[in-house]
Amino acid sequence: MDDTLYHLLLEGRQVGPYDKRTIVGMRQKNTLADGSVLIGPDGRKLTVEELIRGPRDEFALTGTFSLIKARFDAKLASSDRHGPLPRYEGDLEVRVQEDILRVAGKDDRVKIALKDVVHARARDQFADLWLRTDDGKLQAASFEMASPQAASELVKWLSGATPPTTAVLAEKGAPMPYGIVIGVAGAVIAIVLVVIVLFGARVR
Incomplete structure (x- = not known):
């Protein structure tokens, strides 16, 4: 047991x-x-x-058998605009199946061939993926997982994906969660305001 x-x-x-x-x-x-x-x-x-x-397959829904290897709850923290993955909002279900990565939102779902998940890495509680687009480029996407362990497990199931190379990171940049982007922008604005206040005080 x-x-x-x-x-x-x-x-x-x-x-x-x-x-x-x-x-x-x-x-x-x-x-x-x-x-x-x-x-x-x-x-x-x-x-x-x-x-x-054990997890049920999708035969009743699709008429075809698809073995579910792993299932995760996640949110899309960030994503490039162009590629196979839509810019979902809210809670998502991520499934690793026999030969596809299935991502389902509230009203929609997308299936991405595992061979098109080119690079993957776990970064704290984020799973960063690089997906092959129709024109051969890469779509960078970051999933916020329930825990660092869940992020690592998802990446392990994507055994065909390799860690991102230095060239990939330099070209696409590491996916950054929207919350971090907003936080950095807020910090920059705060610094600018402080500088303006101090400059104004000196002028007086």
Whole structure:
């Protein structure tokens, strides 16, 4: 039996942790429902049914079998405008499947061939990806993951992607979260205002 520990999300609070054996027992006693939400050690959310029976494939939706290797909750922190990945807002579900990377928002989803995920790296709780575009260029995108562990795990599942080279980083620049960009801009404005105030005081 799996020794991994999971927290139960109950009315917005996390309780536990519990191992799989305990969760199975609680489900058999109807203490938990199939749809009860669990949080794994990497921050990934899954239902009790998914833990017990394994993740479901998309056959019922697409008519084709696609093995789900890993699933993550994430947000798109930043992204170049042009490329296979839309500039999603809000919560996303990121799946690594047999030969595709599937990113789903609230009302839309996109499937990117794993062979087109050229470079990947984990940076704190961010997973930075470089995706091949139709014209052969690269789209830089950064996903904010639930934890640094989740970011590292996503990158590990993208085994065909290599770390970004110095040339790639120099050409595209490291993806920077929007919040950091806003914070830096705010700091610059504050410094400029201080300089203006000090200069004005000297003139007087």
